[in-house]
Amino acid sequence: xxxxxxxxxxxxxxxxxxxxxxxxxxxxxxxxxxxxxxxxxxxxxxxxxxxxxxxxxxxxxxxxxxxxxxxxxxxxxxxxxxxxxxxxxxxxx
Numbered sequence: 001x002x003x004x005x006x007x008x009x010x011x012x013x014x015x016x017x018x019x020x021x022x023x024x025x026x027x028x029x030x031x032x033x034x035x036x037x038x039x040x041x042x043x044x045x046x047x048x049x050x051x052x053x054x055x056x057x058x059x060x061x062x063x064x065x066x067x068x069x070x071x072x073x074x075x076x077x078x079x080x081x082x083x084x085x086x087x088x089x090x091x092x093x
Contacts, residue, residue, distance in 0.1 A: 067093040
């Protein structure tokens, strides 16, 4: 992978500052915990969007489809950051 030469713009600096404050980051372990949380939430959002697309309607929208949402199931992802608990949305079909 090439060397990153991109400079931090003001927007990125603000995001980093917010993350440091939100997760109370002081150590490398704090950074790892924050990354695990962010990665887990991002994956959950992506899975929810994928289910929305598969079903063809948004949550709480009335439909005549035989297939519908059926809650969420707890799963654990194994990553280089450690184990990441996520909630995977399910459908009935």
